[in-house]
């Protein structure tokens with residue numbers, strides 16, 4: 036067994052040193068009737084080659100985005116990851132270290148996370164950011180709970196343009212707390228009016244920008260409406276690249292930003308692991324969930340970094356903590372940060388423009404197809420088509436010819452018949468003119 | 483001696499990326515968007531107007547930056563990392579390779595189901611291994627980490643109790659439990675009540691029985707517990723809780739001690755999370771990501787969260803909505819998409835590599851290594867509870883009495899000797915805890931070297947060299963950092979001197 040360095044002789048010698056006759060003596064606290072005397076019924080040891088063969092065999096049964104024209108998004112985007120980013124996160128010192136609880140031997144992770152926090156705050160237009168949460172959906176749930184703590188109110192309004200998984204996760208988290216979740220009906224045209232909904236009980240409104248159906252909005256007026264009633268505005272961003280081209284939540288006077296950072300540095304990974312970004316106004320610092328890295332100095336006066344304000348966290352505050360989170364998405368945050376550092380201002384804004392231009396080109400081509408209508412008045416790199424028939428069947432048929440056309444809205448809203456013909460289509464920088472022509476041709480044929 | 487550069491040979495100072503800004507520079511060459519379309523923006527009134535202010539660096543600068551940062555970290559690949567409760571075992575590179583395969587890393591969670599049958603099969607295969615290893619009939623695969631698994635397990639319990647018409651109010655948590663336990667119970671709407679420990683470092687069964695009653699929803703017990711001990715009365719504990727109508731949650735963070743040796747299902751556990759980033763070798767990555775699947779007993783199976791895999795007539799299917807759950811009553815969704823697939827792939831690569839015997843041997847080596855540390859160190863450190871221990875051994879700071887050296891000082895001195903410290907000040911049930919978890923992936927020579935160093939340091943402390951300990955570490959990129967200053971005047975993002983001055 037290649038991962039186990041002890042030899043049989045070592046084991047014998049160590050038992051002697053311990054003064055135990057055999058291993059059973061070390062398991063003596065386990066009642067004998069539940070102590071297994073032989074291995075469980077599972078396969079035996081395998082070499083690397085055999086394991087690779089098994090997992091490659093499973094992989095071969097999937098159709099990857101690299102092997103087909105690919106137009107899915109809906110909170111999980113296919114972007115090109117620079118070679119340096121994936122190489123650097125596999126440096127042993129980043130990959131195989133724990134949470135930086137011993138700062139003198141963790142300055143690498145700590146400095147990188149301090150830079151990450153700064154980058155997240157900059158692109159979201161907020162004052163501070165934490166060192167990551169699990170993903171965008173759980174970040175949205177944390178935002179809802181945090182808004183309730185800050186306002187001491189318990190009504191949370193979820194926009195009909197919020198990703199359904201984010202809405203479900205938020206509702207699940209609130210299930211046994213005194214929080215009322217009001218989930219608005221799906222809003223493909225982004226026309227909902229919250230004015231009548233926001234009242235003196237409202238802790239926050241959670242909107243997504245660009246919305247689930249791709250619409251881009253300036254939520255500044257909504258922020259004013261929230262603030263007038265003493266409520267907070269939470270802005271969710273599931274496509275973080277959009278912030279290179281779109282007004283930031285901070286520009287719109289949001290109070291909390293809960294975002295998914297997967298688009299930078301992280302592969303699709305079938306939906307996880309991803310990286311939750313969480314940024315807020317500085318005045319809400321003490322109610323933040325998750326870890327924070329802060330700057331300080333060492334005894335010699337040199338600048339350095341530590342985990343800080345941990346009195347908010349579970350290991351100190353236990354049931355009174357702001358969240359139960361412990362392990363977060365450290366390495367995914369590092370991948371995000373390295374990718375954004377590689378891009379810089381020039382690359383990040385150009386990447387956003389490139390995504391937007393690609394999506395415009397595709398939308399215009401698709402809009403010209405008979406039986407297809409682009410419903411969006413605005414979008415960034417993802418938009419919604421209304422087909423002349425249910426979208427799911429069309430998508431399945433195209434998949435049989437190795438074309439991944441997008442997401443039928445019915446996959447996430449199975450009971451909403453009004454959405455049955457809607458198809459979400461994303462176009463990132465990875466989409467080529469040939470991919471576009473294939474999609475256009477396939478839809479012309481199918482509809 | 484201070485060098486002119488601040489560097490010391492291979493220890494190189496590294497500025498923040500914001501201090502290396504060449505405006506306009508980028509390390510990613512992209513085509514010009516203007517060549518793709520000359521149509522106007524579709525961003526309506528939401529187009530960004532102001533620059534963001536991100537720094538621009540070239541690729542060589544970026545690579546050097548992160549390489550230099552990496553060199554300031556201690557990592558399991560580089561040295562012994564006996565961080566108790568965290569299971570810092572070797573992270574096989576095969577796992578990384580498998581997680582990056584085409585068809586694994588580049589698939590989307592909402593692709594047509596027929597195009598991701600291999601992914602569903604992989605989830606199903608991993609679930610099978612976890613169920614067999616724990617002796618439990620079901621597993622919820624989506625939780626993102628241990629704490630998230632705790633919340634998942636408790637919610638499952640609560641929903642099952644509510645289905646009986648009896649949600650109950652209290653969750654009992656031993657004093658020695660990890661902070662996530664009470665925090666998770668609180669997030670599930672329960673009142674948390676502590677159960678005291680016996681002098682043997684275990685749940686006090688008599689005290690527990692007194693606290694049990696018709697309003698107790700569950701106990702959260704960690705087994706092996708955070709003192710590194712097997713709860714020898716676990717069967718009596720689970721029976722007592724079941725008798726009063728409650729359910730048993732087990733924090734499975736320490737499963738590494740008993741894989742292939744004890745099945746939690748045989749102990750009367752109803753729900754237990756597994757930290758795949760501990761027991762199943764996936765890397766900790768400087769804080770995450772992890773995965774925290776939750777195995778469930780028959781009583782809870784029907785209430786597991788969405789989504790989950792089923793065997794359909796045309797291959798594997800995934801249930802993503804309550805309406806598709808048939809007789810099951812999933813309580814909701816814990817996480818976006820399907821959970822930590824990339825972490826699950828790594829854990830499967832590990833389990834396949836180890837096989838049934840390998841996993842059993844790993845646990846027994848982990849236990850052997852910890853008991854060896856106990857045997858070789860108990861005369862000089864102060865052992866908190868008598869052994870045998872499981873995969874970790876708990877000492878407290880009585881051996882430092884009257885030395886003016888604290889557990890923290892002792893830990894910092896270990897750093898200068900080239901070791902990562904053990905977990906300090908956890909669990910809270912002993913004073914100045916030192917919790918050492920060697921794991922099975924360390925050989926005897928490493929342990930012997932470690933034992934020698936710990937003995938020498940303990941003697942040194944007892945011989946009155948407190949000042950040396952207070953000064954440690956001295957060979958690290960930074961010496962002791964001022965945590966009070968960090969907390970008192972929090973600087974959480976970089977501000978240029980110019981901005982700070984304004």
Ligand SMILES: Cc1ncc(COP(=O)(O)O)c(C=O)c1O
Pocket residue numbers: 360361362567568627628629630660662663704708733735736757772774
């Ligand atoms: C005993 C125990 N329980 C729970 C946890 C929480 O697990 P995670 O960090 O994966 O959320 C930990 C991890 O540190 C632990 O040691």
